[in-house]
Amino acid sequence: MSTASQTRYAFSGADEVDDQLDALETMLDPGTLQCLDRLDLPAGARCWEVGAGGGSIARHLLELAGPGGRVVATDLDTSRIAAPGARILRHDVRSDPAPDGGPFDVIHARWVLMHLPERREVLAGLVDALAPGGWLVIEESTVEPDGLPVLTSSAPADAALFRRFSGAVVQILADAGADPRWGARGLYAAMARLRLEDVHSVHRTDSWTGGGPGSRLHDIHTRQLRDPLRARGFTDGDLAHVRKLAADPGFSALWYPLVSTCGRKALSA
Numbered sequence: 001m002s003t004a005s006q007t008r009y010a011f012s013g014a015d016e017v018d019d020q021l022d023a024l025e026t027m028l029d030p031g032t033l034q035c036l037d038r039l040d041l042p043a044g045a046r047c048w049e050v051g052a053g054g055g056s057i058a059r060h061l062l063e064l065a066g067p068g069g070r071v072v073a074t075d076l077d078t079s080r081i082a083a084p085g086a087r088i089l090r091h092d093v094r095s096d097p098a099p100d101g102g103p104f105d106v107i108h109a110r111w112v113l114m115h116l117p118e119r120r121e122v123l124a125g126l127v128d129a130l131a132p133g134g135w136l137v138i139e140e141s142t143v144e145p146d147g148l149p150v151l152t153s154s155a156p157a158d159a160a161l162f163r164r165f166s167g168a169v170v171q172i173l174a175d176a177g178a179d180p181r182w183g184a185r186g187l188y189a190a191m192a193r194l195r196l197e198d199v200h201s202v203h204r205t206d207s208w209t210g211g212g213p214g215s216r217l218h219d220i221h222t223r224q225l226r227d228p229l230r231a232r233g234f235t236d237g238d239l240a241h242v243r244k245l246a247a248d249p250g251f252s253a254l255w256y257p258l259v260s261t262c263g264r265k266a267l268s269a
C-alpha cells in the first residue's frame with residue numbers, strides 16, 4: 001500500500017528493533033492502557049493503530065472493541081506486529097490514504113508522529129479519518145536537549161556521562177527530523193486548532209533503576225545508535241560505562257516521559 005520510498009525514522013533497519021519495541025511496551029503500556037480505557041468507545045468500535053510496532057496496543061484495542069469491532073494495525077514495517085484478529089497493513093502514515101475500514105471511532109499513535117517532520121500534516125490527516133464523535137489519541141515523549149535527570153549515582157561523573165548520553169540520543173533523533181519536545185510543546189495546541197473537542201493531556205514520568213525494566217532501552221541505544229554517538233564524541237569505553245550504569249542498582253534516573261493527548265471530533269463535523 002505504501003508509495004513512499006524512504007523514511008528518516010532514526011531506528012529503522014536496526015538489529016535491536018525487536019528489543020527496543022519490547023522495552024517500549026514494558027514501560028509505556030500501563031500508561032497507554034489507562035488512557036484508552038477511559039474512552040467511551042461504542043460497541044463494535046472501528047479502531048486504527050498507527051505505527052503499531054510490536055502490536056500490544058492493537059491487541060488491547062481488539063479487546064476494547066469487543067465482538068463486532070475492527071482493528072487495523074499499520075506500520076512501515078509490519079513484520080513485528082503480533083495482533084491476531086487485527087488487519088495488518090504496510091502503510092506510510094505520511095503519504096498513504098487512510099486505510100479502508102474507517103471512518104474510525106478511535107485512532108491511536110504512540111511515539112510515531114514526533115519522529116516525522118510532516119507531523120502536523122499527518123495529524124490533520126488522522127483527524128479527517130475520524131468518525132464524528134471519534135477519539136484521536138496521540139502519545140509522544142518530551143525530552144529537553146540536556147538529557148534525562150539523574151536521581152541517584154555513586155559519582156558525579158556518572159551522572160554527567162548519563163545526562164550527556166541521553167541528551168545526545170535526543171539530539172540524534174532531532175537531527176533525523178524528530179521533535180523530541182513536541183509532546184509537551186505544540187501537540188495539544190495543534191489538536192485544539194484542528195477543532196477537536198475535549199482535548200486533554202496527561203504527562204507521566206517513571207523513574208528507573210539500573211538493572212530494572214527501564215534500563216533496557218538505554219542499553220539498547222548504546223548499541224543501536226553507536227555510530228552517531230561515536231560521531232558525537234562518545235568512545236566505546238563511554239558507551240560501555242553507560243551500559244554498566246544501566247545495570248547498576250545504585251543508579252537511577254527519570255525515564256522518557258509519556259505525554260498522552262486525546263481529543264474528540266465533533267458529532268456534527
Ligand SMILES: C[S@@+](CC[C@H](N)C(=O)[O-])C[C@H]1O[C@@H](n2cnc3c(N)ncnc32)[C@H](O)[C@@H]1O
Pocket residue numbers: 007009021024025028050051052053054074075076077091092093094109110111112115116
Ligand atoms: C518508536 S516506535 C513505536 C512503536 C509503537 N507505537 C509503540 O509505542 O510501542 C515507532 C514506530 O513507528 C513506525 N513508523 C515510523 N515511521 C512511520 C511512518 N512514516 N508510517 C508508519 N509507521 C511509521 C516504526 O516502524 C515503528 O514501529
